[in-house]
Amino acid sequence: MKFNVSSTELLKGLMNISKAIPAKSALPILENFLFDLKGNILEVTASDSELTLRTEIEVDTTEEEGKIAVPARHIIDLLKELPDQPVSIRTASDTSIECNWTSGNSVLPFFPAEDYPEIKGAGEDAEKIDFPADCLIEGINSTIYATADDEIRPAMNGIYFDFDTESTTLVASDSHKLICYTANEVKAPQKCSFILHKKPAAVLKSIVDKSKDNVEITFDSSTVVFSFDRTTMVCRLIVGKYPKYRDVIPQNNASVLKIDRARFLNTVRRVAVCANKASNHIKLELKPGQMEITAQDLGFAIAAYEKVSCDYSGDELSIGFKSTFLSEILANMNCETVVMKFADARRAALIVPAEEETGSEKICGILMPIMVQ
Numbered sequence: 264m265k266f267n268v269s270s271t272e273l274l275k276g277l278m279n280i281s282k283a284i285p286a287k288s289a290l291p292i293l294e295n296f297l298f299d300l301k302g303n304i305l306e307v308t309a310s311d312s313e314l315t316l317r318t319e320i321e322v323d324t325t326e327e328e329g330k331i332a333v334p335a336r337h338i339i340d341l342l343k344e345l346p347d348q349p350v351s352i353r354t355a356s357d358t359s360i361e362c363n364w365t366s367g368n369s370v371l372p373f374f375p376a377e378d379y380p381e382i383k384g385a386g387e388d389a390e391k392i393d394f395p396a397d398c399l400i401e402g403i404n405s406t407i408y409a410t411a412d413d414e415i416r417p418a419m420n421g422i423y424f425d426f427d428t429e430s431t432t433l434v435a436s437d438s439h440k441l442i443c444y445t446a447n448e449v450k451a452p453q454k455c456s457f458i459l460h461k462k463p464a465a466v467l468k469s470i471v472d473k474s475k476d477n478v479e480i481t482f483d484s485s486t487v488v489f490s491f492d493r494t495t496m497v498c499r500l501i502v503g504k505y506p507k508y509r510d511v512i513p514q515n516n517a518s519v520l521k522i523d524r525a526r527f528l529n530t531v532r533r534v535a536v537c538a539n540k541a542s543n544h545i546k547l548e549l550k551p552g553q554m555e556i557t558a559q560d561l562g563f564a565i566a567a568y569e570k571v572s573c574d575y576s577g578d579e580l581s582i583g584f585k586s587t588f589l590s591e592i593l594a595n596m597n598c599e600t601v602v603m604k605f606a607d608a609r610r611a612a613l614i615v616p617a618e619e620e621t622g623s624e625k626i627c628g629i630l631m632p633i634m635v636q
Contacts, residue, residue, distance in 0.1 A: 264298070264300055264327055264328065264329025264330075264331060264352070264353060264354045264360070265325075265326040265327040265329075265351070265352070265353035265354070266300055266305065266322045266323075266324065266325045266326065266327075266351070266352060266353075267322060267323045267324045267349055267350070267351045267352075268305065268320065268322040268323055268349070268350060268352070269323065269347065269348075269349060269350075270342055270345045270346075270347060270348055270349070270350045270364065271347040272320060272321070273305075273320060273342060273350070274339070274342040274343065274345075276305075276307060276318050276319075276320040277296060277307060277335075277338065277339055277342065278339070279316070279318055279470055279494060280296075280307060280308075280309040280316035280317065280318050280470075280494070281309060281335060281339060282309075282316065282466045282469070282470070283309040283310050283311055283314050283315060283316040283466070284296075284309045284311070284335045284336075285311040288311065288312075290312065290380065292332060292374060292378045292379055292380070293310055293311055293312060293379075293380075294334065294335060294336070295332035295333055295334055295335055295373075295374060295379070296308065296309055296332065296333050296335050296338065297309075297330070297331075297332050297376060297379045298329075298330065298331050298332070298333055299330045299376070300322070300325060300328050300329055300330070301328055302325060302328070303321055303322050303323075303324070303325055304319050304320070304321060304322070305319070305320045305321075305322050306318075306319050306320075307319075307320060308379070308382065309335065310380070310382060312380065313463075313498060313499050314462070314463050314466065314496070314497075314498045314499075315382045315495075315496070315497040315498065316466075316470070316494065316495070316496050316497075317382075317494065317495040317496075317497070318493055318494045318495075319493040319494075320493075323349060326353075327353070327354075329354065330376035331354065331360070331373040331374070331375070331376055332373060332374040332375070332376055332378065332379050333360065333371065333373050334371060334372060334373075337371050338362075338371065341362065341369055341371075345364055348364055348365055349364075349365075350362055350363065350364045351363040351364075354373070355370060358372055358373065359371065359372055359373065360372075360373050382497060383486065383497075384481070384486060384488045384497055385481045385482055385483045385486045385487065385488050386483045386486075388483055389481045389482055389483045389488075390426075390451070390452075390455050390481070390482055390483070391479065391480070391481045392426060392431075392449065392451050392479075392480045393449075393477040393478070393479055393480070394431075394446070394449050394477060394478045394479075394480055395446075395448060395449070395476065395477055395478075396471050396472065396473050396474070396475045396476065396477060396478050396491060397473040397474075398446045398448065398449065399467075399468075399471065399478050400468050400471055400473050401444070402422075402433040402444040402446060403422065403433070403464050403465075403467065403468040404468060404595070405433070405442060405444040405595060405596075405625075405626055406422050406433050406434065406435035406442045406443075406444050407422060407435060407461055407464055407465060407468075408435075408442075408591055408595055409435035409436055409437060409440050409441065409442040409591070409592075409628075410422065410435045410436075410437065410461040411436070411437035411438065412437075413437070416503075417501055417503055418458055418501055418503035418504065418505050418506075419436060419437060419438065420460060420461060420501065421435075421458040421459050421460040421461055421464065421501045422434065422435050422458070422459050422461065422464050423435070423456065423457075423458050423505040423508070424456055424457050424458070424459060424480075425456045425505075426449070426450075426451035426454065426455045426456060427450070427451060427454055428450055428451060428452070428453065428454070429447075429450060430445055430446060430447045430448075430449065430450065431445070431446045431449035431450070431451065432444065432445045432446075433445075433446070434505070434508050435461075436506070436508065438631075439585065439588055439630070439631050440588050440591070440592060440628065440629065440630050440631070441508060441511065441512075441628070441629040442592070442595075442626070442627075442628050442629075443508065443512070443626065443627050443628075444625060444626050445624065445625050445626070446625070447624075447625075455482075456505070457482050457487055457500045458500055458501040458502075458503065458505055459487060459498070459500065459501070460498070460499075460500075460501050463496065463498040466496070467489055467496060470494065470496070471489075471491055472491070472492060475491055475492055477491070478490070478491040479491070482500065484500075484502070485499060485500055485502065486498070486499060486500060487500055511611065511629065512613070512627065512629060513604065513606060513610065513611055513612075513613045513629065515606070516604035516605050516606045516610075516612070516613055517577055517604075517605075517606070518549070518575075518576070518577025518578055518580055518604065518605040518606070519575070519576050519577060519602060519603070519604050519605075520549060520554065520573060520574070520575045520602065520603040520604075520605070521573065521574040521575070521600060521601075521602050521617060522554070522571070522573040522574065522600070522601060522603075523599065523600055523601075524593055524596060524598055524599060524600060524601040525599075526571070527571070527593060527601060528590060528593040528594060530556055530569050530571055531545065531556060531586055531589055531590050531593065532586075532590055533567065533569060534556045534557065534558045534567040534568070534569050534586075535558055535567075535586035535587075535590070536558075536567060537558045537559060537560060537565045537566050537567035538558035538559070538560060538567075538586055539558075539559075539560040539561075539562070540560070542585070542633075543585050543586045543587045544558065544583055544584075544585060544586070544633060544635050545557065545558045545583065545584060545585075545586045545589070545635075546558070546581060546582070546583045546635045547580075547581070547582050547583070547584070548579075548580075548581050549575050549577070549579065549580040549581075549582070549605075550575065550579050551575055551576065551577075552572065552573070552574075552575065553570060553571065553572055553573060553575070554570070554571045554572075554573045554575060555568065555569070555570050555571075556568070556569050556571065557569075558586070577605065580605055580607070580608060581608060581635075582605065582607075582608045582612070582632050583608075583632055583633045583634060583635030584612075584630060584632055584633060585633060588630055589630060592614055592628040592630060593614075596614075596616060596626060596628070597616075598616030598617060598620040598623065599617075599620065600616070600617035600619075600620060601614060601615070601616060601617065602614070602615050602616070602617050602618075608632060608634075609632065610632070611629045611630060611631050611632070612629070612630050612632065613627060613628070613629055614627065614628040614629070614630060615627045615628070
């Protein structure tokens with residue numbers, strides 16, 4: 264193998280996929296990048312066996328094609344210290360490569376490409392759907408914080424992609440809160456779905472360029488492939504059945520609170536400073552035209568209280584929530600005005616952007632109340 268490439272372009276490509284390199288692996292070969300040079304395209308693969316990232320980097324010139332595994336940490340650390348300039352990389356022996364730049368060179372080991380495990384994509388029966396990049400990022404950002412860490416129910420540890428012929432919904436829940444993000448512009452030929460673990464979901468949103476048009480999603484029962492620009496992400500799906508989330512979305516909550524989202528969020532955060540650190544419980548006292556938010560920690564003899572004017576219609580209501588959950592939902596909504604709909608103190612509250620907000624139908628949150636003295 265021998266080729267010339269810009270040090271900056273090579274580093275940029277490697278950094279984009281380095282998130283898939285494990286810090287320590289039972290398979291030491293996975294601590295390497297797999298370089299596959301064909302023509303003027305260098306295809307680089309990084310994998311931890313569960314998540315695989317692959318990108319294509321255009322090289323300046325190719326003198327000899329080849330396929331080798333290069334230590335990830337060493338090559339990245341070297342390129343980070345080089346200013347932008349052409350570098351020449353070639354195999355110097357059966358076990359080492361030489362990296363030459365304007366004023367010096369470095370010798371690094373490499374390993375046989377045959378030792379690198381084969382990365383399989385989706386099968387022949389896979390579904391294929393185009394998803395607008397900006398919409399996909401917004402959907403993941405809007406839901407990922409609501410995923411669980413549940414060893415007993417692994418399906419709750421990811422984002423549920425629910426494709427339909429009319430729209431697509433991304434769902435996440437930890438059984439205390441549930442968030443739905445609906446993308447009306449994404450339509451599938453038939454109903455289908457998959458559950459993407461939150462770790463690859465976080466990686467995906469960090470590497471997708473929202474200025475790009477579409478991300479092509481190909482998936483079967485066990486594997487999903489995201490393709491965009493010159494990058495591909497392959498990962499295993501969570502196998503399991505996701506709960507029937509539509510059945511728990513309240514439809515007839517008659518008591519309605521309408522309030523400025525930022526003001527509500529800041530008030531909750533201020534009052535929650537005096538909440539019990541173990542439970543984080545706060546209480547909302549709702550009356551027409553006003554809301555009182557209180558918190559106390561009897562163990563430390565501290566308490567907080569704040570009265571907020573608001574638009575509330577319905578019966579007087581006293582209801583408790585975990586402040587961290589309520590703050591998360593409010594912080595992750597982009598609207599100016601938020602609406603909370605209540606049935607009573609024991610049933611879930613529905614949280615949505617005000618109807619006049621742009622894209623108000625895109626997102627809704629459900630939060631379970633808690634009993635507060």
